[in-house]
Amino acid sequence: MKRTVRKELVLAIGICLIAVLIAGCERQSLSNAREDKLAAYENKQLKEQVAQQEKEFGEQTAQLEKKIKEQNRLLRECQQKKEILEEKFEEQVHTSVSNMMDIFGDTTEQLAQENDQLKAQVEELQGRARKLEQELEKLKSQGGPQPLTP
Numbered sequence: 001m002k003r004t005v006r007k008e009l010v011l012a013i014g015i016c017l018i019a020v021l022i023a024g025c026e027r028q029s030l031s032n033a034r035e036d037k038l039a040a041y042e043n044k045q046l047k048e049q050v051a052q053q054e055k056e057f058g059e060q061t062a063q064l065e066k067k068i069k070e071q072n073r074l075l076r077e078c079q080q081k082k083e084i085l086e087e088k089f090e091e092q093v094h095t096s097v098s099n100m101m102d103i104f105g106d107t108t109e110q111l112a113q114e115n116d117q118l119k120a121q122v123e124e125l126q127g128r129a130r131k132l133e134q135e136l137e138k139l140k141s142q143g144g145p146q147p148l149t150p
Helices: 002-030 033-141
Strands: none
Touching: 002 033
């Protein structure tokens, strides 16, 4: 892009110079010293403008290159920080998952033990209930005691 702008600038100035030269050639044929001096002055002015614009263009290019280097440096720093944060995040996730697995593992074991205890209690209570039902059946079949009536 820099060279394209520079080429276009040089081309425009070159065209102007050619136009001035052509105009200068026509004026020389008229042998007018005053017009020759004017053309030479314009030529000098155009050359000074070209030199000034090339200088400004060079300064702007240098400033842009400096800004680009700075932005690239900042980008590299950001990428490094991002990588560090991603590593820390992965470590924290791993630690959290490990802690949760430990907690859930302990809790699961405790719940399994409680479930076993409760199953044993349920079986014991069911056994008692069966015994009571059997005793009740025995009493009914024996013609057990009659309820008291007031």
